[in-house]
Amino acid sequence: DVKVTQSSRYLVKRTGEKVFLECVQDMDHExxxxxxxxxxLGLRLIYFSYDVKMKEKGDIPEGYxxxxxxxxxxxxxxxxxxxxxxxxxxxxxxxxxxxxxxxxGNGTRLTVT
Amino acid sequence: xxxxxxxxSMDCAEGRAANLPCNxxxxxxxxxxxxxxxxxxxxxxxxxxxxxNNETNEMASLIITEDRKSSTLILPHxxxxxxxxxxxxxxxxxxxxxxxxxxxxxxxxxxxx
Numbered sequence: 001d002v003k004v005t006q007s008s009r010y011l012v013k014r015t016g017e018k019v020f021l022e023c024v025q026d027m028d029h030e031x032x033x034x035x036x037x038x039x040x041l042g043l044r045l046i047y048f049s050y051d052v053k054m055k056e057k058g059d060i061p062e063g064y065x066x067x068x069x070x071x072x073x074x075x076x077x078x079x080x081x082x083x084x085x086x087x088x089x090x091x092x093x094x095x096x097x098x099x100x101x102x103x104x105g106n107g108t109r110l111t112v113t
Numbered sequence: 114x115x116x117x118x119x120x121x122s123m124d125c126a127e128g129r130a131a132n133l134p135c136n137x138x139x140x141x142x143x144x145x146x147x148x149x150x151x152x153x154x155x156x157x158x159x160x161x162x163x164x165x166n167n168e169t170n171e172m173a174s175l176i177i178t179e180d181r182k183s184s185t186l187i188l189p190h191x192x193x194x195x196x197x198x199x200x201x202x203x204x205x206x207x208x209x210x211x212x213x214x215x216x217x218x219x220x221x222x223x224x225x226x
Contacts, residue, residue, distance in 0.1 A: 004156070033214070042200070043157070043216035050211045058213065090156055092214075099145050099164070099204075102214055104156030 003027070004105035006091050012111045019078040021108050023091030029103075030096035032074035034058075034066065037088040037107070049074055050096065081112045117201045122221040125195075131188040133220050135201030138182040145204050146177060147214070148186045150197040157200060160186065191224045198222070 007022035025032065033048040035058075045058030047066040055066050063085060067075045074093075078085055088109050092102040118136040125131040137146060145164050149157040161168055161175045163184070168175045174187040188195055198219040204212050 031212070035216070040218065042218040045213055045215075048211070048213060056207065056209060056211060056213075092156075099162065101147055101159040101162055102149075102157075103159065104149075106154075106156045 004091055004093055004103050006089075006105040006108050008108050009106065010109050010111075012113065013078075013081050014113055015082060017078075017081050017112075019081045019110070019112075021076040021078075021089050021091075021110070023074045023076070023093075023105060024072050025074075025093040025103070026072065027093070027095075027103075028071065029093035030071070031094045031100075032068065033092040033094075033102065034064075034074065034076045035090045035092065036060070037090055043090065046076065081110075083112050086110060086112045116215065117203055117217040119199070119201055119217055119220045121218070122223070124223050124225055125188075125191045127193060127224050127226050128190055131186075131191040131195065131222060131224070133186040133188075133199050133201075133222065134183065135185070136183045137201070137203055140181055140203055141205075142181075143206070146175070146181075146184050147202045147204060148173070148175065149200045149202065150195075151200065151219070152197045160199075191222075193224050193226060196222060196224045 004025045034046045035043040049055045049068040065077045092104045094100045147162040148160040151157040163175045177184045200219040
């Protein structure tokens with residue numbers, strides 16, 4: 001089974017802090033994704049990566065950046081955390097083939113105070 | 114980008130079939146339809162996907178209309194453990210030729226004892 005592991009289940013940070021959310025997958029997947037999930041808004045795509053060192057903006061990239069130095073690891077960075085970034089963050093991965101489904105981690109609930 | 118529309122909530126009696134509809138009227142010819150479900154506090158779990166033919170696996174069946182503008186996920190014998198939020202999503206090709214998955218807000222299915 002594919003395993004997507006997010007480093008923290010719960011995280012509390014202060015406004016202005018730099019925050020790193022880490023995600024690791026163990027199935028050699030080419031594609032990795034970061035979503036945030038908020039009540040009433042569903043899942044919204046922040047950034048995704050289809051190869052090492054490659055990245056593409058999703059629908060809501062403002063205030064975020066990403067890093068993918070190794071194939072198995074995809075990091076989401078909040079350069080200066082703000083309270084409106086309090087949310088559930090979900091990482092996912094997929095093979096690069098045309099119809100490959102996404103596999104999700106269990107999420108990181110980030111609270112910015 | 115193709116979008117999906119789902120009813121916000123549905124109830125189903127335990128042991129009966131749960132039929133969850135999804136409208137994706139702007140889907141284009143090469144876009145797949147995927148279904149996921151999310152149980153509280155977990156990441157979304159892949160259920161099934163299809164392009165234009167009906168599909169079945171051990172979890173569910175997927176019926177896609179001939180014009181591909183809508184689909185129905187069928188859980189043949191719903192159990193209490195099927196209570197979850199169900200997402201119908203479309204995978205779209207980006208301008209750079211990569212893929213992204215577009216989530217809506219899902220249907221909250223409640224299976225009643």
